[in-house]
Every structure is written in C-alpha cells, then in structure tokens.
Amino acid sequence: MNKLNVVIIEDEVPAARLLNSMVTRLRPEWNVTVLPGSVDEAVLWFREHPHPDIIFLDIQLADGNSFDFLSVAKPTSVVIFTTAYDQYAVRAFAVNSIDYILKPVDEKRLSDAILKYETLLGGEYVKSQDYLETLLDALQQKEKRYRSRFLISGVDRFWTLRVDDIAYFYSENKVTFAVTKNGQEHIIDLSLNKLTDQLDPACFFRANRQIIVCIDAIDHAEPYFNGKIVVTVRPPYKTKVTISEEKLSAFKLWLNF
Missing domain, CATH: 3.40.50.2300 (Response regulator)
Structure with missing residues (x-):
C-alpha cells in the first residue's frame, strides 16, 4: 500500500x-x-x-x-x-x-x-x-424514533404492551419473551437482534446472546469469573445474567450515561 x-x-x-x-x-x-x-x-x-x-x-x-x-x-x-x-x-x-x-x-x-x-x-x-x-x-x-409498544395476541383478544412496562427480553428455543416489571411473560414476534435495533439504547442493553435488559430492571452487579460480571435483575431471571469482559467497559458507560 x-x-x-x-x-x-x-x-x-x-x-x-x-x-x-x-x-x-x-x-x-x-x-x-x-x-x-x-x-x-x-x-x-x-x-x-x-x-x-x-x-x-x-x-x-x-x-x-x-x-x-x-x-x-x-x-x-x-x-x-x-x-x-x-x-x-x-x-x-x-x-x-x-x-x-x-x-x-x-x-x-x-x-x-x-x-x-x-x-x-x-x-x-x-x-x-x-x-x-x-x-x-x-x-x-x-x-430516530424507537419502539414504544407491542401488540400482544391472546386466545380470544389482543392488547398493547408498553415498552415502559418491560424489565427485560430473553430468547429461549428461538422464541422471544418480554418480561414485565410485575413478572408477566409475553411472546414477542421479533428476534433479539431486531429488538436491539428498535429499542432505545439509552434504556436497553444487550447483555449477551440470550437477554436484553432495561436499565430500570437492574438491581446490582458483582464480579464473576474470567473478568465477567453478573447482573441481578428484577424480577429475577431464571439463570445468571452475565456480561462478558469485552462488553464490560460499554456496560459501565451505559450505566453512567
């Protein structure tokens, strides 16, 4: 060159x-x-x-x-x-x-x-x-305008779920779930990758491949092994929410933004 x-x-x-x-x-x-x-x-x-x-x-x-x-x-x-x-x-x-x-x-x-x-x-x-x-x-x-609500379909009705009411999203067996702040779960017809593009990054962080967390849902974070940290969310998630060492700097900046 x-x-x-x-x-x-x-x-x-x-x-x-x-x-x-x-x-x-x-x-x-x-x-x-x-x-x-x-x-x-x-x-x-x-x-x-x-x-x-x-x-x-x-x-x-x-x-x-x-x-x-x-x-x-x-x-x-x-x-x-x-x-x-x-x-x-x-x-x-x-x-x-x-x-x-x-x-x-x-x-x-x-x-x-x-x-x-x-x-x-x-x-x-x-x-x-x-x-x-x-x-x-x-x-x-x-x-850019970010998503503010989702249309949720039930057996015999449908309703609106506000993004402000969601604590985190997680993926399991290729199905995406939204967990509200009061612990209710709803299926969302979008992948976590697509959600990442549609959610306000000031409020939501892609912690790892399985979960996107809302800033309001984070209780605290503590050191984990191999340079990772584990985050405690409310309501509790079924497994540990870990942040990799590579994402740790960005996560701390996000918490302090």
Whole structure:
C-alpha cells in the first residue's frame, strides 16, 4: 500500500497514544498525525493543512462531537470512528464503507477496519459517493424514533404492551419473551437482534446472546469469573445474567450515561 497521511482526533491522551502505536505497528509506512480531541482545534488544523487520506475520529470530543467537526471542517478524508458506546447509533457507521472501532481499541478490529479501507480502492469508492452527507446522516441517528409498544395476541383478544412496562427480553428455543416489571411473560414476534435495533439504547442493553435488559430492571452487579460480571435483575431471571469482559467497559458507560 502507498504511503498515506492519517490523522487521529481523540480527546483522551492515553487512547490517542495507544491508537497511534497500533496504526504505526500495522502500517509503519503511513504518516500519522495526532491532533487534540477538540472540535475547534481540529477544524483549525484542517483549514491550514491538506486533508489526510484517513481520519480516526472519536465520536465524543472535548468541546463537542464528531458531527460538529465534520459539518464545519467538511473533510475529504475517509473516516473511521472510534467510540466507547457500542449501542449508540454505531450500526449506522458500518454501512456504505463507514466503519467504527469500539474502545478500548483491539488491534485485530483496527486491522480489519484498515483492510476494509484498502479493499475499497484506497477510499476512491467512498469518495465517489455522497460520503460526507452519509456520515452526517448517520450521526443524526439520535433523532430516530424507537419502539414504544407491542401488540400482544391472546386466545380470544389482543392488547398493547408498553415498552415502559418491560424489565427485560430473553430468547429461549428461538422464541422471544418480554418480561414485565410485575413478572408477566409475553411472546414477542421479533428476534433479539431486531429488538436491539428498535429499542432505545439509552434504556436497553444487550447483555449477551440470550437477554436484553432495561436499565430500570437492574438491581446490582458483582464480579464473576474470567473478568465477567453478573447482573441481578428484577424480577429475577431464571439463570445468571452475565456480561462478558469485552462488553464490560460499554456496560459501565451505559450505566453512567
């Protein structure tokens, strides 16, 4: 691959250093510049310098967010997002050649993102489309409307179940159940994967492959083995609700969001 110019915009100094060292190790021929994670400073730099081939861009910056930077700087670069939030609109960044990396950065995931860029003709493919507009649209996914209710069918009637009344969803034998805060269970005709896209990520978290929990249903969490934690929910779930070590950072950020 030819020598490329790369910029890292990250407001956490240790994270910026780590990302810089990984990129340099994976592509030592690239020219990497680390900028302060400030919208104003990054915009000023882009006004005074040629735009790089790639930007590694933190979604949340010290004085704003990546939308503020992109809408003002209007970079011609390909953007790879970095984020600590695995459920806050990041799916929107994985379409149309847009990619994201969950922090703390994993070198394998970083390598995959770089290979994705290189596969797409060094970014020429994405530049040929309305790339910046797609980025800005993706970052505005906060305006998305999330599901507020479900239609539940009984033997001789049907009724509405409000999402606000649900403590968690779980899957068993390929059937999805919604458990209300008072312990009632209802079958939902959607997979957990589809529910994840339709539920407000500020309120619901995909704990593992079997369960999605509501923030209001969590009683407490405690350490488990192999770096996992186990979460106690109300009403009680039939088995332990475990959070893997890989999801632990995102889970803690979600609890504190």
